[in-house]
Amino acid sequence: MTIAELIEVLEREPNKELPVAFAYPSGDHWKTEVVEEIKDIEELTVIHSDYHEKLAIPTEEELERVEDGKSHPEAKTVLILHSNLFSTGR
Numbered sequence: 001m002t003i004a005e006l007i008e009v010l011e012r013e014p015n016k017e018l019p020v021a022f023a024y025p026s027g028d029h030w031k032t033e034v035v036e037e038i039k040d041i042e043e044l045t046v047i048h049s050d051y052h053e054k055l056a057i058p059t060e061e062e063l064e065r066v067e068d069g070k071s072h073p074e075a076k077t078v079l080i081l082h083s084n085l086f087s088t089g090r
Helices: 003-012 060-067
Strands: 021-025 033-037 040-049 054-056 076-082
Touching (some): 040 060
Antiparallel strands (some): 021 033, 040 076
């Protein structure tokens, strides 16, 4: 999803005071999806994690290698929606 697509969806919502949240699988036996409200938004570079088989926020060391062009050619900048649960401390 792009910022333009997100804006389009948000503009269609008549209740502009509605909280924004995201859902993710809890990993429990019942396959429950749990929800966290968005607490912060920031633009970050992400890389593919072979271990997780997903995009991930790089460590400072990994980010330096990305900026030097030494690794992670698939690195890209995205808009990250943070919740309190997954705070990176950045």
